[in-house]
Amino acid sequence: MAERSFAKEVETLRIGDGEIFHGEGILAVTKALLQSGVSYVGGYQGAPISHLMDVLADAEPLMQELGIHFEASASEASAAAMLAASVNYPLRGAVTWKSTVGTNVASDALANVSSGGVTGGALVIIGEDYGEGSSIMQERSHAFAMKSQMWLLDPRPNLASIVDMVELGFQLSEASNTPVMLELRIRTCHVYGSFTAKDNRAATFSLRDAMENPVRDTGRIVLPPANFAHEQEKVAKRWPAAIDFIKSRRMNEFLGAATGDVGIIVQGGLYNNLIRALEVEGLSDVFGKARLPIYVLNVTYPLITEEIVAFAPIRKRCF
Template sequence: MSAAVQAKSETRLLLSGNEAIARGVWESGCKVAAAYPGTPSTEILENVALYPDLYAEWSVNEKVSLEVAIGASMSGARAFCAMKHVGMNVASDAFMTQTLAGVVGGLVIAVADDVGLSSSQNEQDSRFWGRFAHVPVLEPADSQEALEMVKLAFDLSEDFNTPVLVRLTTRVCHVKAMVTVGDRSARAVSGFKLDARRWVMTPANAKGMLPRQIEREGRLRQAAEASALNVVEPGTDTRIGFLTAGPAYMHVRESFPDSPVMKLGFTYPLPVEAIRAFRATVDRLVVVEETEPLMEGELKAAGMADVVGKDILPRLGELTPNVLIPAVYGLRGETPPAAGTYPKIDPFPRPPTMCAACPHMGVYYSLSRLRKKVQISGDIGCYTLGAGAPWNALDTTISMGASMGIALGMDKARSEETKDKAVIAVIGDSTFLHMGMQGLLDIVYNRGNVTALILDNRSTGMTGGQDHAGTGRDLHGGEAPRVDFAKLVEALGVKPERIRKVDPYMLPVVFKAIKDEIAVHEPSVIITDRPCVLSEFYDRFKPYKVVDEDCTGCGNCLNVGCPAIFVTRSETKTRADGKVNDLKFTTIDTAMCTGCHMCVDSCGPKAIIPLAPVSA
């Protein structure tokens, strides 16, 4: 059981920001919670699901998760959804309309920004959504504030008839701290009330909502000016004062403990007049915000043209002390203090790779053998690693589900150079259900010459193996209807004879299936069917070993990409024709090996055999 879910007698718990958000959701009396997994927000819903007295689900994508929460809010229940920053892009259609219609039960959306791109394809600032949609934004700096601000967000949502954003960052999501917790506040659910003028968002009805939205933002601005979430901490060194929010506050306080700081928790609407008053108490004001200069720009537009921000601080990454200290000392015309002397540690370089026996490896091994004949559009997931060595078998990765549409675009924009190349789209099972189905339908509808590879490993693998509509399990591990991918793609219009299901461990079968389908000039789908090696569905086989005297050093097994295979020695050999062969003799870490036998299929001299059982 999570540390966040303890007996009611516990008053202080060690919680990550994600766990604290979940606790705050429960304590607030929330009735319905939904999300799609995405680092750094994944653990929020996983922890929400551990609490009683509420409903929680993995939705097929972020837009659906928000729509579920909206439906619950319309019905008078407090509702919550969580997502990472790129997920908010997916949910934005529903979000932008609901900011006009408002709420009945409190509606809170936690958005986790991956500042520093630890596991994302871009770095975006979700505070923009507050300004774009005219809704309040709260920013916790630590786990305690995460819990408290979620509870305040529900109250704020109901008081002002608006969705509320709680903007997190990776550091807040994953760092643990002691948190004072409370009990759950029960909330009655009023039920859905008919109100077509409010809930049916035709242009005529939406127009009537706009003046109320503008008026609401004015009241929110007044609330922000007086909010107890915005705190001024005095300091003795008034040469420079800092305006900051979220985890950047921790970095400021660590770097300049003697300087005055105005820490914002209610960051939109921006409390301009309160900031103006703080500005008058210091010689210079430095705005420390991750990542975009939103507050800085608004303050300059409000007449505080002398504030300093992104002219000395970067617009990317975390604003840690090693970034802040030299920048601010340089602003003062001073030399920063010498950094502490610490032993330098050079970590062993380890490029990202797939797990031993990952079913995706067989697909990429086969694709790498066809590399000169194909263009390969990729997607978001573990299989994105196919772009790296030893496969080098992925040409694009843009966003969830984009492999399908991009592949169709490649097909329709062929040049003389690419006219004879086959176009392949690679996508995972969870990603296909998230946003890939529409792209495949578009390929079929527009008669695209594309072969789609759906890599079904019965898992949302990249974020930790969460369940989805294709696993046969729900969020709580109970049995659930499981999507039949073959029937689904047939329903989308792919001809039955162009749908193949293959075992990705059988390399000759995978290679032949791909080669056959790319030769057919119409939409086709190949579905692999092996569970993720880290999932409960996976069964291990007897491991393999390399017979040293039979190994010729050809290195074919290394091209599979399995991290359980190691090079024991390298040699060069000059052939009779004068060409030099680089030989790599290998061994297998039998503790890592799961017996998938992909390396066996790649070995010409048959030097890889099952490990003999240990004698008694």
């Protein structure tokens, strides 16, 4: 049974191109998924993304109109196994669960998907749960992203940035044939705001198309000798493709003052906290007009060496 009903709010997900969407972070994520032409979504309950599963469940009638398969998975492992649909087919799909404890349950299926690589965009929406207000031990998702070489997005907590990162996350996944993780903290899930919407769209290649025209690429099966080739592919092909995409789309941001002796490098999800701290110290206004340079990592893995090198030398100190 859902924690709460979003039956009224999900009607706002029907708005079209150019209209202004007002609402909560998790509703913005759902709208971004609908705008991205996904074929399937699923996941397993767990704070702080439990409400995202509630929204998806309440939006199921709308998703059925678009031909999107929704599944409330029995576990994080079964949710991760859904992503295998994107290995051989250009199917975009997203799954969601809670941070490190959920990713641990999903790690077997997730490691296999990341080894074989994906054809369609595969997005894992992680309810990150460390820091203030955490309900579990202090562990982070970075280790799992690095272990399996999956890219990790951490958008600034405003609705426009969140929606952009969801849409770019699918594109990054397809450009590098790699599953992408997107982490959302509790405040990000529940932040209110607005953004300019686009039309919802059905997938150009559907689950029905996949079933009627089955494809089997034995090179994507994670068994010797193919799995050894996967590891070479990660380094020689997927990593450079991801770096090129992140740089060309300017997914990370340079904000605040153009110059200064001191600069700050911050994960996107912590940006609002940083601005509030700077405001208290008289170094920023409430709208983020900071008096020192800030390099915002909306992509926390992989790091873009060239961007860090370009940001650091002109500062006496970076934090």
